Amino acid sequence: MTAVFLATIFLFIFVARTHCSSQETDDGVQEPTLCEVCKFMATELQTRLDETGKSKEVIETGHGLDSKKKRKKYHVSELRLIEALNEPHICDKILEYNVHKEKKGSLRFAKGRSETMTALHGLVDKGVKVELGMPYEMWDKPSAEVTQMQRKCFNLVEKYEEEIEDWYFNHQDKNFMNYFCKNMVLSPDNNACLNESPELPNTSKESAENTKSKRESNKLKGDHGNGPNGKTEL
Template sequence: MYIFSVVTGLLKKAENISAVERELKFVEALEGTCERMLQYKVHKEKSDISRFAKEESTTMKALNELRNKGVKVELGMPYEMWDTPSVEVVTLKQNCETLLEHYENDLEQWYYNQDRPLLEEYLCKKRVLKRMERDCMKTSNSLEL
């Protein structure tokens, strides 16, 4: 359910502008949000939202350093594929697309509301997540978007 932290952070960036610009920014934010998920890498050594980060994981940094020093490193795939998005990241993107598709009207209502509550509260806690799924929202970590 980390997708909510990612999506809400990206949509918050397009908040403070005029009506026409606001509508355009809303559409642009929706269009680009899920595609940006592909920039993330999985840090398997972490367990919460910080599992997804734009920088390379410690493991991949070490493997790349070894490779740069001339050590032959075998991961069962060609070097060119080391930087392609992982299955987890592609799944994150697909979940983002599903979320935006199902809740586009709710997102639009929130976006144009003058007295906007936090998006996490409005969308995630009140509309999407069941009570038992809300633990993922308690994390104090956030993604660098």
């Protein structure tokens, strides 16, 4: 009985957090910004290209009996770009993201279940009845924000098709997100999301404590140090 009571309180807290976050718009949906759309499109395209960037494959173009077939390295070929953009379409990868309402800015879009949905699924697995106003099988379907970002992604790729091709054939040595999103698509006062990244597992506090512990340990061994004059080198 106690476990069920605690689970109910736990559910209430998470649903309350989600509800409060969704009040940012009248209908509870915070539409993705152009910066967010460009950021995640660029992330997915760069990831796909990185997967094939080191390929040493050479492709031939021309008719079967043509003795003057052209040979070109795959990693700089048009075929590689077409495959990266369309097999499946790069914007369909956006549907793998979920909204993590406990996170701020563009970090609210991430792959995997959010803390809220993980907790709710955990309650269901424990036999707790959870009502969210939708069938259970719909819980993990793409949210309105994600489907909006996918649609805007299609529009972005179509609008800037030539610019993407120009980067691929002539400027691959430059970071795509900066070259495309920062310098072409977004204005200087609307590109802040490009600098948002997940926090590292080790916090600065933990690093400071580890450094302090290491120094104290070295002091204890100072008489047997490895540095000049028997001192420990830090």
